Amino acid sequence: MIEETAAALWAARRSARPLEGFPGEVPGDLETAYAIQDEVRRLSGRKLAGWKVAMIQPQLRQQLGEIRLAGPLFEDTLWTAQGDEPVEVAVFEGGEAALEAEFVVRLGRDLTAAEAPFTPESLADAVASLHGGAEIAASPIAAIVSLGSAAMIADLAFNGGAVVGPAIPDWKERRLDELVSRTSVDARVVGEGDAARVAGGPLAALAFLADFVTRRGGALRAGETILTGATTGIHAIVPGSRGRVEFPGYGAFEVSVGAATPA
Incomplete structure (x- = not known):
């Protein structure tokens, strides 16, 4: 089941071909999904x-035994916002896609199992920089x-890329609710929030991820980019959409959404 399902998921992504449903049985547990x-x-x-780190849907947390999920970000779909030019991104025509304002960690040093257990407090000095960004x-x-959530985990955690936006140099001196975010799609504000909308804040998401990766025999590496969770909600986009993500006091960026093409 695992190999066949994965092959079908990757074939759909590689060919930019939409799927009407999950290819096979939706995983009923995290082990299978991962x-x-x-x-x-x-x-x-x-x-x-x-x-990327995200929250598991509340109705599934007891069944799956976890409140957060994780998935990989890839180099070819990691963009840096620069100036006023919109960041050109691509999503699957006929699939599902969303724009999510997030706070983004750039890791300053390796995190290995030798440091476990991880806590938000123990990881503050591991952050090279914090940015406003988007998934x-x-x-x-x-x-x-x-x-x-298990279906999303299986399909690369429902990820199509990440945008790294303005740096937030004074984040350690700010309360979570002072780190504000706003998302607009096609010139309409669709969500407003702040870093407190992420349970425990961005460092709690980082602690979860460090534990997740090291328990599976891996490590987080200096320079890696980590999306810590949606702050304004999950906002639908399609090819042709135009999005704007704002972090008042720090900056903003726009994204122009196109259609994914076969790899």
Whole structure:
């Protein structure tokens, strides 16, 4: 099941071909979901640039035994916002996609199992910089969110890329609710929030990820980029959409959404 499902998921992403549903049985546990994710990642051969962290849907947390999920970020879909030029991103036509304002960690040093247990307090000095940014959530599966968190985990955690935006140099001196974010799609404000919307804040997300990666025999590496979780909600986008993500007091950027093409 794992190999066949992963092959179908990767084939859909590689060919930019939409899927009407999950290819096979939706995983009922995290072990299976992550095993599929690992195989999709292996098949892709893409270079890891970091990780995303997100919240598991509340109704599934007891069943899955966790409140957060993780997935890989790849070098070829990691963009840096520069000046006033919109960042050009791509999503799957006929699939599901969203724009999510997030706070983004750039890691300053390696994190290995030798440092466990990880806590937000112990990881503050591991952050080289904190930025405003965005996840470009994307899957070739139509309505993947409705299939649940395990389906999203399997399909590369519903990730289509990440944008790194303005640096937040004074983040250690700010309360979480002072780090404000705003998302607009097609010139309409669709969500407002702050870093407190991420349970425990960005460092709690980093602590989860460090534990997740090291328990599986890996490590987080200096220079990696980490999305820490949505702050304004999950906002639908399609090819042709135009998004704007703002971090008042620090900066903003725009994204121009196109259609993914076969790899």
